[in-house]
Amino acid sequence: MSTDIKLDPALPPADNERSAMGRRLSGLGGNAREYGIFGALVLIVLLFQILTDGKLLKPNNVVALFQQNAYVMILAIGMVMVIVAGHIDLSVGSVVAFVGGVVAVSMRDWGLNWVVAVLIGLALGALVGAWQGYWVAYVGVPAFIVTLAGMLIFRGLALVVVSETIAGLPNSFIKIATGSVPNWLGFIGKMDVVTLVIGGLAIAAFAIAQFRARASMRKHALQVEPTGAFVAKIVGVGVAIGFLSVILSMSAGGMPIVLIICGVLIVAYSFLMGRTVFGRHIYAIGGNRPAAALSGVNTKRVDFLIFVNIGLLSGAAAIVTTARTGAALAAAGNGFELDAIAACFIGGAAVTGGIGRISGAIVGALIMGVLNMGLSILSVDPSWQQAIKGLVLLFAVAFDLINKRRAGTS
Amino acid sequence: MIAVGVGDSVHATPTTRGAQDVTTPVPPPPLLSMRGISKNFGAVEALVGVDLDVHAHEVVALVGDNGAGKSTLAKMVAGAITPDTGLIEIDGEPTVIPTPGAAHALGVATVFQDLALCDNLDVTSNLFLGREARVGPLRDDGYMEATARRVLDSLTSRIPSVRSQLSTLSAGQRQTVAIARTLIGDPRLVVLDEPTAALSVAATAEVLTHIERLREMGLGVILISHNMMDVLAVADRIVVLRHGRNNGVFDAATTSHEQILAAITGATSRRQSRMHALR
Numbered sequence: 001m002s003t004d005i006k007l008d009p010a011l012p013p014a015d016n017e018r019s020a021m022g023r024r025l026s027g028l029g030g031n032a033r034e035y036g037i038f039g040a041l042v043l044i045v046l047l048f049q050i051l052t053d054g055k056l057l058k059p060n061n062v063v064a065l066f067q068q069n070a071y072v073m074i075l076a077i078g079m080v081m082v083i084v085a086g087h088i089d090l091s092v093g094s095v096v097a098f099v100g101g102v103v104a105v106s107m108r109d110w111g112l113n114w115v116v117a118v119l120i121g122l123a124l125g126a127l128v129g130a131w132q133g134y135w136v137a138y139v140g141v142p143a144f145i146v147t148l149a150g151m152l153i154f155r156g157l158a159l160v161v162v163s164e165t166i167a168g169l170p171n172s173f174i175k176i177a178t179g180s181v182p183n184w185l186g187f188i189g190k191m192d193v194v195t196l197v198i199g200g201l202a203i204a205a206f207a208i209a210q211f212r213a214r215a216s217m218r219k220h221a222l223q224v225e226p227t228g229a230f231v232a233k234i235v236g237v238g239v240a241i242g243f244l245s246v247i248l249s250m251s252a253g254g255m256p257i258v259l260i261i262c263g264v265l266i267v268a269y270s271f272l273m274g275r276t277v278f279g280r281h282i283y284a285i286g287g288n289r290p291a292a293a294l295s296g297v298n299t300k301r302v303d304f305l306i307f308v309n310i311g312l313l314s315g316a317a318a319i320v321t322t323a324r325t326g327a328a329l330a331a332a333g334n335g336f337e338l339d340a341i342a343a344c345f346i347g348g349a350a351v352t353g354g355i356g357r358i359s360g361a362i363v364g365a366l367i368m369g370v371l372n373m374g375l376s377i378l379s380v381d382p383s384w385q386q387a388i389k390g391l392v393l394l395f396a397v398a399f400d401l402i403n404k405r406r407a408g409t410s
Numbered sequence: 411m412i413a414v415g416v417g418d419s420v421h422a423t424p425t426t427r428g429a430q431d432v433t434t435p436v437p438p439p440p441l442l443s444m445r446g447i448s449k450n451f452g453a454v455e456a457l458v459g460v461d462l463d464v465h466a467h468e469v470v471a472l473v474g475d476n477g478a479g480k481s482t483l484a485k486m487v488a489g490a491i492t493p494d495t496g497l498i499e500i501d502g503e504p505t506v507i508p509t510p511g512a513a514h515a516l517g518v519a520t521v522f523q524d525l526a527l528c529d530n531l532d533v534t535s536n537l538f539l540g541r542e543a544r545v546g547p548l549r550d551d552g553y554m555e556a557t558a559r560r561v562l563d564s565l566t567s568r569i570p571s572v573r574s575q576l577s578t579l580s581a582g583q584r585q586t587v588a589i590a591r592t593l594i595g596d597p598r599l600v601v602l603d604e605p606t607a608a609l610s611v612a613a614t615a616e617v618l619t620h621i622e623r624l625r626e627m628g629l630g631v632i633l634i635s636h637n638m639m640d641v642l643a644v645a646d647r648i649v650v651l652r653h654g655r656n657n658g659v660f661d662a663a664t665t666s667h668e669q670i671l672a673a674i675t676g677a678t679s680r681r682q683s684r685m686h687a688l689r
């Protein structure tokens with residue numbers, strides 16, 4: 001026994017070398033996939049920019065892109081958390097219709113102020129989420145069943161609430177989805193200054209957050225990514241945000257309000273998933289639920305809260321959707337669950353749970369959105385659009401799997 | 411010293427308890443004391459009236475055949491299973507351990523037989539799972555990673571990096587991570603359910619040294635193992651389970667391989683248990 005231990009001192013140097021290399025490799029691998037889907041988005045944008053003779057990135061089209069796809073981004077945020085935890089939510093489309101109906105009724109029939117109506121919508125969404133979360137977390141009914149039931153229940157309730165289309169909603173409410181931030185600061189040439197300032201602030205915030213994270217790693221004497229990659233990341237993201245701000249600033253209205261809403265949600269939830277204990281527990285549950293429970297993670301509570309959360313976000317999506325239509329329809333939100341789920345899987349989430357990121361889901365949502373818009377500009381028949389989107393989903397996931405397999409064997 | 415014969419213990423638990431009184435003449439309350447623990451899984455009697463004591467500064471080995479109920483008992487201490495009947499005392503205080511979180515709060519750290527690790531997380535995340543360090547509302551990732559590195563360095567582990575995703579580690583490396591988890595926080599009682607099953611000779615020796623260090627630090631250790639060499643090397647007492655029942659407590663210093671094997675397989679007690687059944 002003791003002779004075996006004496007062998008050890010010879011090992012550490014070799015070990016350290018291996019560990020440094022392993023660290024570098026694993027760091028690269030983690031980022032490569034992320035850069036991969038982002039690269040795919042850029043490619044698709046360029047492709048359609050060429051195919052549409054530059055119409056795709058016309059400022060007003062870009063604004064429309066965000067306004068039309070805000071609901072997918074909002075739902076995809078909640079959905080990726082559900083999927084990472086190893087569940088699924090099929091009910092979000094029906095919940096959007098139901099909550100949208102109640103919000104519209106509360107303004108038109110009960111004469112409530114639009115702000116109160118928005119709060120009611122969010123609260124009702126969270127309540128619906130709590131209902132479904134209760135069955136999933138505390139009774140143990142599989143989420144697939146609970147939310148399949150929810151899909152029927154809330155579509156039915158939506159039909160009850162919205163027996164006929166509820167139109168004539170207040171203008172301030174409709175502005176949530178169709179309005180822009182006022183051009184308070186005037187224009188530079190054709191460019192709205194408010195939009196540029198917001199873009200600049202976003203770049204600065206991103207850079208500061210990155211620097212602070214790096215400084216904190218350094219403080220604990222931990223390995224950080226190479227300076228070149230670090231700078232490239234900040235410059236890359238900075239250029240992308242800057243480019244987008246310039247385009248948006250030349251649109252008819254400037255910065256769309258929904259984009260601000262989505263941006264705040266993306267940052268907040270990326271933080272929640274990436275930096276908090278709660279986020280870590282979501283990944284742990286998705287990776288190995290019994291192990292997480294044995295380690296002291298309150299798995300039931302996490303499951304419950306994930307569903308409350310996607311209910312809340314469905315409420316937000318309902319508000320955005322109802323505002324964009326300017327009316328509540330019983331058929332609203334049809335197929336939204338599929339859009340959100342597709343966005344998550346295109347964005348790299350694993351069907352088995354445990355893997356997936358907010359940023360990936362957002363990029364997935366944007367890929368679908370750009371496809372929609374590009375194909376529409378090219379006046380491709382909607383039936384074909386659907387077929388093409390299906391193929392993209394299939395290829396994206398297959399590509400990811402093949403990549404992973406190759407990385408695993410090399 | 412005292413070795414309770416296999417045959418004696420079949421009759422009743424009092425004999426066993428009497429023997430322990432001799433081993434510890436001055437009785438400070440044991441760190442952990444389990445009395446009359448029973449657990450059924452449907453028709454399966456996993457544990458029937460089992461007693462177990464662990465003192466501070468003591469390594470207690472829990473041995474028995476496959477399915478004897480060792481892991482079930484370990485999971486009770488870890489808060490993953492609650493007994494149907496029986497009493498658990500910690501420092502002489504009757505205690506219930508309803509959840510793994512409660513066990514952790516009581517100072518129990520456990521390496522489960524199936525390791526209970528998350529493949530999709532990195533080494534640091536696994537070490538701190540369920541007990542993450544925080545700064546305000548956020549995780550203190552820097553502190554956790556630095557601590558993880560220190561802990562793994564202290565084990566001269568062959569883990570490539572604390573940032574390695576667990577799915578990329580070998581079975582032995584994963585087991586090392588599971589063992590390293592017991593070094594996080596300040597446990598008083600460490601439960602190791604077959605901690606060396608996948609380890610090399612050198613790594614096993616290291617774990618045994620580690621167990622001895624835990625005892626020197628004044629912790630109580632429950633070691634479950636099928637390797638009698640390891641058990642005899644580090645344990646102070648050896649508790650044998652057979653078909654979910656106590657089947658003897660042995661002093662490791664004075665007991666041979668064969669005696670323990672006999673208690674595990676029930677070789678010498680077969681006639682008496684049959685008589686017992688006839689009564």
Ligand SMILES: Nc1ncnc2c1ncn2[C@@H]1O[C@H](COP(=O)(O)OP(=O)(O)OP(=O)(O)O)[C@@H](O)[C@H]1O
Pocket residue numbers: 451454455456474475476477478479480481482483523
């Ligand atoms: N969750 C469970 N459901 C049903 N039966 C169980 C469960 N856990 C354990 N058992 C049964 O309880 C008995 C004791 O199992 P346990 O895992 O404690 O054995 P063990 O002594 O750890 O065996 P091994 O040496 O193989 O690890 C076995 O008969 C087993 O089938």
Ligand SMILES: [Mg+2]
Pocket residue numbers: 480481482523603
């Ligand atoms: Mg076992």
